[in-house]
Amino acid sequence: MYVIGQEEIDALARVVQSRALFRYGIGRECERFETRYAAYLGTKHFSLAASGSYALTAAMIAHGLGPGDEVLVPAHTYMASATSVLAAGAIPVIVDVNESLTIDPAALDLAIGPKTRAVIAVHMWGTACDMDSIMEIARRRGLLVIEDACQGVGGGYKGRKLGSIGDIGAFSFNFYKNMTAGEGGGVATNNDAIASRVNCAIDPCHAFWTGRADDAMPFAGYGARVSEFTGAILNVQLDRIDGMIAAMRRERDWILREIKNADNLGFKPAPLNSADSDCATHVFLTMPSAETATAFTKAFPNVIAGKTGRHTYTEWDQVLMGAGAAHPLMNPYSMPANEKCRRAYSRDMCAKSLDILNRTILIPTHPEHTENEIENIIHNIKTAAAVALGQVSYHEASMRDMGLLDKVKYDMKEEVG
Ligand SMILES: Cc1ncc(COP(=O)(O)O)c(C=O)c1O
Numbered sequence: 001m002y003v004i005g006q007e008e009i010d011a012l013a014r015v016v017q018s019r020a021l022f023r024y025g026i027g028r029e030c031e032r033f034e035t036r037y038a039a040y041l042g043t044k045h046f047s048l049a050a051s052g053s054y055a056l057t058a059a060m061i062a063h064g065l066g067p068g069d070e071v072l073v074p075a076h077t078y079m080a081s082a083t084s085v086l087a088a089g090a091i092p093v094i095v096d097v098n099e100s101l102t103i104d105p106a107a108l109d110l111a112i113g114p115k116t117r118a119v120i121a122v123h124m125w126g127t128a129c130d131m132d133s134i135m136e137i138a139r140r141r142g143l144l145v146i147e148d149a150c151q152g153v154g155g156g157y158k159g160r161k162l163g164s165i166g167d168i169g170a171f172s173f174n175f176y177k178n179m180t181a182g183e184g185g186g187v188a189t190n191n192d193a194i195a196s197r198v199n200c201a202i203d204p205c206h207a208f209w210t211g212r213a214d215d216a217m218p219f220a221g222y223g224a225r226v227s228e229f230t231g232a233i234l235n236v237q238l239d240r241i242d243g244m245i246a247a248m249r250r251e252r253d254w255i256l257r258e259i260k261n262a263d264n265l266g267f268k269p270a271p272l273n274s275a276d277s278d279c280a281t282h283v284f285l286t287m288p289s290a291e292t293a294t295a296f297t298k299a300f301p302n303v304i305a306g307k308t309g310r311h312t313y314t315e316w317d318q319v320l321m322g323a324g325a326a327h328p329l330m331n332p333y334s335m336p337a338n339e340k341c342r343r344a345y346s347r348d349m350c351a352k353s354l355d356i357l358n359r360t361i362l363i364p365t366h367p368e369h370t371e372n373e374i375e376n377i378i379h380n381i382k383t384a385a386a387v388a389l390g391q392v393s394y395h396e397a398s399m400r401d402m403g404l405l406d407k408v409k410y411d412m413k414e415e416v417g
Contacts, residue, residue, distance in 0.1 A: 008237070042160065043164045045192070056081065061197065070091050078311055082313070083318060100270060109137050116141075123147065126152055127278050128156070135165065150171055150177065156277030168189045179238065243367070284361070285363065300399060363381065
């Protein structure tokens with residue numbers, strides 16, 4: 001959660017007062033949000049769902065992905081990107097990321113096998129994937145592109161909104177995301193038939209509630225409908241998002257300008273695929289080694305990308321264990337249709353990613369950071385880098401106190417999931 005205030009309280013109170021808590025035929029908030037957010041993204045359809053995890057699965061189900069199919073996922077993403085593939089009955093195949101912390105297009109090209117049907121491009125930590133390269137490879141090799149824009153809400157790639165560039169986009173509005181309703185998610189597509197299937201996946205009774213005959217054949221979906229509270233709060237959050245992203249981009253660019261001038265320090269900002277359009281929720285610093293990254297974070301407490309505890313494939317227990325479903329007969333890892341899919345994982349299978357992740361530091365920005373706080377962050381980055389690279393001793397370094405309020409913001413951002 002970045003910014004939340006009286007406007008959200010008022011919006012929720014209005015829903016309670018109206019007693020219109022159900023979205024179909026009673027309330028109007030969800031429908032209003034779906035229309036507004038689709039226009040914001042520049043897509044024809046947007047459908048709210050209960051979570052980003054289910055939005056991803058609904059996107060895959062809608063495109064007919066399932067048993068017999070491999071879906072490429074990056075080695076660094078929240079576990080749901082991979083488990084959502086399993087929930088659709090398909091098999092996730094793990095692919096290296098590069099220094100941008102997003103899927104490496106060269107590794108993606110090499111990873112495509114005879115059973116591969118799709119790739120999930122995850123816009124991790126608010127930065128954009130290299131969408132031009134990913135789309136070129138996907139079109140050339142006949143893959144579907146599913147954008148996981150759960151961490152990329154409000155951001156873009158070369159002027160187009162994240163989640164609107166591939167064949168389908170999935171979003172999260174959980175507590176840690178750029179726009180939040182506490183929980184929530186949704187799917188964006190330009191394709192009418194796919195949108196019908198997405199709606200059926202989210203709510204098998206969608207056609208009944210809306211009174212619209214769906215184009216697609218109905219099927220048993222899971223049930224991930226949201227209440228009017230979700231729509232109401234997101235309508236307010238949508239009014240805030242552009243201002244928040246602009247403030248974070250100003251902060252990120254200011255810090256990057258200052259770091260560029262400190263080129264004698266021996267570390268570098270990670271490459272960005274679309275600095276003008278992305279969310280800028282973090283500054284990424286690439287250190288020369290895991291040891292220097294650890295020393296940096298000892299001086300200036302921040303998170304190392306490889307040490308968040310759950311964003312790297314080595315922490316995806318269910319995937320590594322082959323526990324693809326609750327019921328053994330529904331486990332994609334043991335389905336005969338998946339026999340020819342690649343299902344072997346090992347902890348060191350993406351060693352290149354692990355090396356990059358263990359030396360990349362994530363420094364969060366915040367829309368409410370003051371100029372003074374940003375100056376302190378810049379000071380701390382330079383000082384911590386000097387300590388980490390042995391130019392100043394830990395005891396000589398004078399770090400600036402970020403203050404209690406800032407610490408609270410940091411704690412919350414560290415949890416970004
Ligand atoms: C990259 C990514 N994908 C998927 C998800 C799943 O979203 P949710 O937590 O709303 O299910 C998250 C969020 O936690 C995420 O960060």
